[in-house]
Amino acid sequence: MRIRRKGAQILVVAALLLGGSLALRGDSGWTPRALRIGQQLICTCGCTQGALVCNHVGCPVVTQMRAEIQQRSASSESDELILQSFVQEYGTQVLANPTTHGFNLVAWVLPWIVLGIGLGMVIGFVRHWRQSHKPAIEAAGDAAAARQLQAEVKAEINAELDREWKR
Numbered sequence: 001m002r003i004r005r006k007g008a009q010i011l012v013v014a015a016l017l018l019g020g021s022l023a024l025r026g027d028s029g030w031t032p033r034a035l036r037i038g039q040q041l042i043c044t045c046g047c048t049q050g051a052l053v054c055n056h057v058g059c060p061v062v063t064q065m066r067a068e069i070q071q072r073s074a075s076s077e078s079d080e081l082i083l084q085s086f087v088q089e090y091g092t093q094v095l096a097n098p099t100t101h102g103f104n105l106v107a108w109v110l111p112w113i114v115l116g117i118g119l120g121m122v123i124g125f126v127r128h129w130r131q132s133h134k135p136a137i138e139a140a141g142d143a144a145a146a147r148q149l150q151a152e153v154k155a156e157i158n159a160e161l162d163r164e165w166k167r
Contacts, residue, residue: 040095041094042094043065
């Protein structure tokens with residue numbers, strides 16, 4: 001009996017948590033088009049959150065932006081035209097993703113350039129290391145040469161130890 005009661009309590013708590021989390025999302029009454037447009041916009045109050053998920057208490061901007069998103073998404077204008085009207089009204093900082101022209105193109109291209117340069121440096125370093133260690137690697141590949149090299153190294157170590165102990 002106690003196990004059933006605990007199970008029921010857990011189910012009630014889970015349902016409340018699930019319902020509360022869905023209510024906190026704030027997108028329950030949005031059309032798919034309004035969601036698509038709203039996900040491309042950022043609240044301009046300074047919180048850097050999306051326009052649909054800004055949760056500042058008393059945010060002066062988000063209620064107006066959400067109403068505009070609903071109203072404009074119901075019109076026959078294209079999504080691009082709606083986004084451009086938000087840019088004209090709020091500035092380019094309202095866009096969640098930078099534009100792909102002008103100086104903003106750097107934000108799209110620079111990470112790939114840096115990745116290419118880093119990859120080139122790693123490849124260059126590995127090639128340089130392999131070239132500088134090639135004689136030792138080749139000598140180690142020949143068994144007789146490897147034994148001779150090992151004997152020479154041991155002799156050098158023993159000679160150095162003898163010199164150190166005689167001091």
